Each structure stands twice: as C-alpha cells, then as structure tokens.
Amino acid sequence: MPKIVDHEKYRKELLWKSFDLFASKGYASVTMREIAKELGVSTGTLYHYFPNKEAIFLQLVEEQYQQEIINFLAEAGDIKYVPERIRALVNFTEKNEEYFINQILLWSDFYQQQGKSEVLNNEILKQVAQKMREELLEYLEIQDKTIADFVVNFLNGLICVRMFEGEMVSYEEQGELLVKMVSVYLGNG
Secondary structure (H helix, E strand, C coil): CCCCCCHHHHHHHHHHHHHHHHHHHCCCCCCHHHHHHHHCCCHHHHHHHCCCHHHHHHHHHHHHHHHHHHHHHHHHCCCCCHHHHHHHHHHHHHHCHHHHHHHHHHHHHHHHHHCHHHHHCCHHHHHHHHHHHHHHHHHHCCCCHHHHHHHHHHHHHHHHHHHHHHHHCCHHHHHHHHHHHHHHHHCCC
16 A cells, blocks of 8 residues: 655655754755755655745745744733733743744845845745734734834844844843833833
C-alpha cells in the first residue's frame, strides 16, 4: 500500500525547517540545492513544493505570521483591558526574542537582496503587514490604525535595540512606558 502524504503538512514542515537554515546562514547565501540538502530532500522534491528561494521565503513569512497569531492568542488568553493586552504583547515578544531577532535579520537580508522597490511592491508582504495590523487592532479592540502601527514599530525597535544593548534595555520598563503612552493617547491615562 502506498504511503499517503499530507502535502500541505509536509510543505509547512519544509518551510519551518528552512527558517532555521535562513536564520543561521542568511537569505542571500543559501541556494535551493543547499536548502534541499539541509532539509534532507531532493532538489526535485523542493522544486515540487516551491518554484524558487523567494517563494520559500514569502510562503514562510505567511506561515510565520499565521502561526505567531495562533501562538500569541493561545498564550495570552482572554484579557479584558488594553493595558493588560499590551503587556501580553510585550511578554510574548520577550519570551520569543531570539526567534524575532532571527526573523528581523532574515527579513533585512531579503530586503538587501531584493531591493527597496521590490519589497515595498510585493503583494504578499503587503497583505501580511495589513493582516497583522488588522489582527492587532482587533486584539486591542481599538479602531485607530495609528496605534497598531505605533505598537508594531515600538516592539520591532525594542527588539533591534536589544540586539545591540541586550539587558541594558528592559522589556518590563519599556512595556510599561508603552502602556502609559497608549493609555494617554486613548485618553485613559
């Protein structure tokens, strides 16, 4: 009896394994052949699922976004008020800091290889960014897109600063400042 393969599940497994390779070596320095070798599959199998390295990256971005939302919502639970919700976001970011650092480094490498225009005009990246902000607005239960942008920019900036300054910058202190700033902006503080 032939082995039944769940192709979608297998494709996702390949994506997640490729993240580790991209994170350790960088987007620019790996080839499809190296990816296949590292994943333990033939290049033919890899090309069956992905037409090229860029497709792997873009599908990985989509998959990561979806999984991050699932993981965060499962971890955060049912929180009532905006300040606690922001604290949950900061705590999730801190808990997964190494993963987010690797993600930022990979995205930066992709940006460097593709160029500003290609990245800014990429429909998949635009859709993922839009969905992420919509999910954030829904989670925070606010209507102001400016807040979602600010929170995302704040957390990404915090991760980047900690890459170079480490423990000198505290998630807890910065998170509380973020809570105060958003509360004042929303008129709750």
